[in-house]
Every structure is written in C-alpha cells, then in structure tokens.
Amino acid sequence: MTLNTEMRVNRITDEVWEIPATEKSGMVVPARIYATQGILQSMDRGVFDQVTNVACMPGITRYALCMPDGHWGYGFPIGGVAAFDLETGVISPGGVGYDVNCGMRLIRTDLTLEDVQPKLERLMTELFRRVPAGVGAAGFVRLNRDAFDAVMTRGACWCIEQGYGWHRDLAHIEEGGCIGGTDPSTVSEHAVGRGINQLGTLGSGNHYLEVQVVSNDRVFDPETAAVLGLTGQDQIVVMVHCGSRGFGHQVASDYLKTFEKAMRRYGITVKDQQLACAPFRSPEGQDYFAAMNCAANTAFANRQVITHQIRGAFAQVFDRSAEELGMELVYDVAHNIAKLERNPEGYLLVHRKGATRAFGPGSPDVPRDFQKIGQPVICGGSMETGSYVLVGTDRAVHETFGSTMHGAGRTMSRAQAKKSIRGEQLQQDMKRRGILVKAVSMSGLAEEAGFAYKNISEVVETVDRTGITKKVAELRPIGNIKG
C-alpha cells in the first residue's frame, strides 16, 4: 500500500489506521485515521504530518484523530479531532478553525419536487436576493454595539426574541443555539468591526445554500428519517453551510498572535506555528475560550437569520406561510468548535475542526425529539453530487470523543480547479443536469466543482461501517447559491 507518508501506519480494522507514538519525536499519544484503504491512499501528506503534530500537543488524551474526509488544514488537519485534559491540556485556535462554528443546518418542507420544479428559477432568484453572499456582502440586520454584544452572548436565542425564527427552532440546534461562557470583553474591536454588518450572510468559498430532494430510494433508514421529518417521496429540503464569517476569523487570528507570545511564557513548543496554544486554565486560554464561544453564538445567529430569510422566500414564491409549508428546522450542528464534554475519562476539552459531534441515543445533550435515534449529523457534499443525513451512536462516544465526518473533503486545490473548468461552463453543465446555480463569483464557482472533492458516498460508507455514525438519507441538489 502506497501512502503519502514515510511513517508506519498500522491497520487496526479495515477502516481504522494507527500511527504509533514512536513515529515522530514528541508524540504523546498515537494518531488514528478513519478511512477505507482507498481513502487512506488518496489522503495528502498534510493529513499524516498534521495529525501526528496534534498528537504532540500537551495534555492530549487517548488519540489524535482524523476523519475520512480529512485533508490538509491550518494546524490541525480538516477532519481533525483531539480531546485535552482540562488541567494539563491546552486550547488552540488551530484545532477549531478560523471559521468558528462553521456548521450545517437542514430545514425540511412539505413540498415535493413536483411542486418546486416549475417555480425553481423564481425560488432561487428570491433566495439569492434575500440571502447575501460573496465578497463584502452585508446582511439586512442592522446592529449597534449593544445588540451585537447580545448576539455574541445569546446566539440564536437573540434571533428568536427579534422575530427571526420560531421558538421551537432552538430545540433543534446544538447547545440550543446559545453556548454559555461568553465574554464580549475578550473580543477585539477589529473582530466586532468585521462582524457587525455580516449577520445573515453566506460568505464565499465552500459555503452555500442548497435546495435538495429526498427521494424514496435514497432513504436508508425510513424510521429514523421519519423522526427527523424526512419523508422521502421527492420531498424538498434546504441545507445551509456557513459560519461566523469575518468575525470568527478575526477572533482566531487575534488569539493565534496572543498564544504565540503566551507559549514562550508557559514553555510550550508546538510542531507548527498554526498550532499556537495556551493552557486551558491560563488567563489567555480562558479568554480565547470565551471569545470563541462569542463567535460560535454569532454563527448560530447567522444561520438562524438565514433560515428566516429562506422561510420568507418560500412563503413568497409558494404563497403560503412557512408554517403551512412545514418548514421545520431538522437540526443545526457545528463542525469547527472546541467544547467541554463528558467522556469516559471525565470532562475533556474536545476540539473538532471539520468534524461533527455525533452523540448517540439517550445522551443528555441530544434534543428530546431525537433521544431514541441519536443526534442528527448533517454532512455536505460537493454542489454537484449530494449530501447526507446521519445519526450519532454510542460507539462514537467511546471511540472518537463523540465525533464523525463533516463533508466530502477536497482532493484538488482551488487554483487547479479553476484551471480545469470555467465557472460559466460549470453553471451550464449543472443546469443541463437539473441543478440551478446562482453565484456571485464565477471563478469562485469553478473552485467548487464536484471533481475537486472526494466521493462523499465513500466517506459516508466508512463512518457507517465503523459504526461511529449511521446513515439515514442522501439528499440530491437541485438548486445552489454560492458566494
């Protein structure tokens, strides 16, 4: 087996591979990669280098993990998971990602493909008008500093109080859409300046809003799907992928700088500057945790305001209220975050960077509606292929700190993708295949071509076979909005 590393990689099972702690100087724990042999062979060198760099960090417990959608990232690989002891461990923006609480949200409807197809062009135009995307786009919500502080501390709850959504939405958001332990005084004015006008905006890059179809033959577990409100029968759903925008990025950048200096003071060395960190219990670590939680709440609020706009667009196009259209929130889940979570070892600080929480049935952190099926996991594929809904399992809690994959994972750089196809050509090709795309930037569209990503189905099969999540349904795109 040829891999993009010289390190020894041992097979644990057909889908779990381990790099022993002896393979790199400074490793505290082994590194484990979840992948089929084929996916493992396609993983870039950065995955092996970075997951073993993470395994060298102070206070890491059990394993440094990488999910099957893993690829090179900043500090941690994308798909990276690591849990740290609260007393001896660290917190690192490189384990959270720049886009704090980048995440996925899925909204169901009672509409079918037959209902939507004749009005798809009008629907996508209305969604494109109501949900700003792309460079420098500002949202419709005008905030003063006090209101932005409220968004930082109350997240999606603030949105509901302002009328941007339904109270019951909160029960279907990770952490109820509002993470505690925030402190706006730990956030720089630069971060506020970047974020205050961006509530309700998609951004660009791999962020999107997608109208999708759930067909009968792609529902793998009808009983679980029914609990989630997914009926199949060409049902229409809407998926949103975005995060805390420039605000979260500025928080991460600010604290990377703070931590570079703090590490010298605490005598911490890391293998990569992008893994800059501070002891979790230190003043710097606690400040970052509070600021990161502010950014996480801003991301929940961002997706909530976008949901409000989506409901408005559907109501206008179909001339019925969003309630009448059955536009309930299925779930909203973060995939870039660090959280204090109960584990067999006790409370740990779990970093997920391009990885999704996947708690099993009966977990107290799973909403009451989903206690019997486990926490919903929403995984976005490329805009040309499809996305998946899965549910968490007890096995994930025991093996992966309750974590699983988050998406397809790239295999080709943005620069290469742009050289391979023009955005206009891709847009026409997709239209012929029944996917209507509205994009602010044609070069940005080309960067997101399906061939630049792994086959999400193979990634999903990996986590399904290992049992760290179980697949429920595949969602096929018919309309996409990109920045």
Place this chain on the structure above:
Amino acid sequence: MAHSFQFLDDIALADLAFEAEGDSVEELFCSATGALLETLADPATVAATWERRMEKVSEDPADLLFDWLSDVVYWKDAAGVVFHDAELSVRQEGSTWRLEAVLRGASVDQTMQTLRSDVKGITKHLYDVRQEGSRWYARVVVDV
C-alpha cells in the same frame, strides 16, 4: 510599477496561495498587495470612491507585511469595500520599517464589479518573507 506575483497551485488545498517578489521591500509589498487585491476582485472593475490612509511600523518586514495584508482584509469587511489600488511607501528608519499606505476602492457592487474570493484572513501557514541576493520574495497563504 508592475506587480510581480503568481498564484501557487499545490500549496493550499482548500485555500489560495501566492508568491510575490520585488527588487526592494517596497516593491515586494506592492506585489503582495496586488495579489491580494486581485484575489478579492478584478481591480479594473472597481472604482476609487473610497480611500483610507494608514501608517504602520515594525522591526520586522515580515511582520509588517502580514499586519498590512491583514488590515486590507479588515477594511474589506468593516467598510464593505473591494479595492482599486494601493499606493505604498516602505522605508527603513534605523531598526524599524515604516509603511505609509493609501488604499483605494469602492463599496461592493455585484452588478458593476467582477468579484472573486472572500478572503477571510492571512495565515502564518508556510508564511515566508526572504531576501535572495538583491531580490525579495514572500509566500502567503490566504484563508478563503
């Protein structure tokens, strides 16, 4: 002054990277700024109706370039603008480097401008500023 930069194919899988160069630190700054402005939008399609004057000092030209490029990203979001051009002066004063800049652009307008990638920040991943002979080089990975 012509900007000298190229986008790099294989440095950043999920993001964008460029290498800029120049015969002086000032030329290097101009080239790197040109690359960042081009990443955000086609400068030829952006008017110059917004302007911001800035000054920065640092003992290290690498830190100064990083902070300056980060400031450009900040103003993109804070003012909701993309950029037409930047006029830069970079000089050494004893042990410090001083940057004086005029950044020009216009409010984002999807109907008039060719918009590209919404850069979220400048990263330290593989960040490198170096002098080889009389030529200065910078490699920059930007998070999109």
